[in-house]
Amino acid sequence: MSRESGRFTVLHVSDVHATDDCSLYGAVDGLERLERVGEYARATGITPEAVIITGDLVQRGNPGAYPAVAAACRALSEAVAAPVLTVLGNHDDPLASRVLPGHETSHRGVSLVDGMRIVRLDSRTGALGGEQLDWLADVLGEPAPTGTIVALHHAPLGSPLPTLSRQGLADAEQFLAVLSGSDTRAVLAGHFHHSLAATAAGIPVLVGPSLAYHQVMDAGPDHVAGHDAPAFSLVQFTSLGVSAAEVSLSAHEPLFNEPVRSPPSLPRIPSVSPLTTTLHSTESQ
Numbered sequence: 001m002s003r004e005s006g007r008f009t010v011l012h013v014s015d016v017h018a019t020d021d022c023s024l025y026g027a028v029d030g031l032e033r034l035e036r037v038g039e040y041a042r043a044t045g046i047t048p049e050a051v052i053i054t055g056d057l058v059q060r061g062n063p064g065a066y067p068a069v070a071a072a073c074r075a076l077s078e079a080v081a082a083p084v085l086t087v088l089g090n091h092d093d094p095l096a097s098r099v100l101p102g103h104e105t106s107h108r109g110v111s112l113v114d115g116m117r118i119v120r121l122d123s124r125t126g127a128l129g130g131e132q133l134d135w136l137a138d139v140l141g142e143p144a145p146t147g148t149i150v151a152l153h154h155a156p157l158g159s160p161l162p163t164l165s166r167q168g169l170a171d172a173e174q175f176l177a178v179l180s181g182s183d184t185r186a187v188l189a190g191h192f193h194h195s196l197a198a199t200a201a202g203i204p205v206l207v208g209p210s211l212a213y214h215q216v217m218d219a220g221p222d223h224v225a226g227h228d229a230p231a232f233s234l235v236q237f238t239s240l241g242v243s244a245a246e247v248s249l250s251a252h253e254p255l256f257n258e259p260v261r262s263p264p265s266l267p268r269i270p271s272v273s274p275l276t277t278t279l280h281s282t283e284s285q
């Protein structure tokens with residue numbers, strides 16, 4: 001869908017929390033859920049340009065799960081015919097995770113996909129640190145053809161939930177200072193186990209929901225609880241901006257299901273292109 005429609009589409013997956021026995025809390029198999037993301041894309045005809053998984057690939061203390069997660073990422077990449085790019089979260093093991101594609105020598109990196117630069121950062125300690133921020137500034141020094149997506153586990157702001165309000169990136173201010181003035185089009189993050197759309201220093205920040213469990217939003221000021229409600233996010237970039245739609249993998253029975261009688265005719269969304277090109281084409285009309 002997306003290449004034909006001019007959108008740059010990302011399947012934004014987060015917080016898989018795979019375990020050695022494929023049964024987190026006796027119920028959740030993260031590997032099976034990764035497979036279902038690929039099935040969703042196949043069933044809906046969506047052809048993403050990339051899959052980005054923003055950390056907590058395994059549940060802490062399950063380093064033996066990484067080889068199976070690596071295999072699941074390769075299978076998902078094959079299923080959707082797009083790269084699967086991963087970053088580490090606070091549950092991840094920096095040594096055992098070396099078996100993941102793209103993590104053999106470093107837990108950060110840069111990929112160029114159809115003109116979009118995707119930068120992966122390592123915030124598993126809760127912060128990025130000066131050395132990594134210097135590296136990021138260096139990477140962003142030159143703009144990419146259609147802009148940059150920055151992916152990391154910790155968002156540069158807190159959750160509105162009291163229990164998670166201090167769970168944002170510890171050096172958020174320094175991070176946002178590096179992004180300021182760059183071609184960054186959005187920051188993708190995870191960690192909260194609930195989706196959140198925000199701006200920080202004028203940059204869209206999209207926190208994806210968790211594939212493992214969803215935060216109970218009314219658990220109270222001193223409790224953390226989880227629903228078995230897996231979801232991921234469908235993020236789309238156009239020359240007009242960026243959108244994120246949460247996609248639930250829970251199998252609720254539909255309240256109704258009927259054919260669309262008069263499909264609205266929507267104008268074709270202009271393809272992703274540098275701002276200068278867009279302005280030029282607008283002026284020529």
Ligand SMILES: [Fe+2]
Pocket residue numbers: 015017056089091191193
């Ligand atoms: Fe998590």
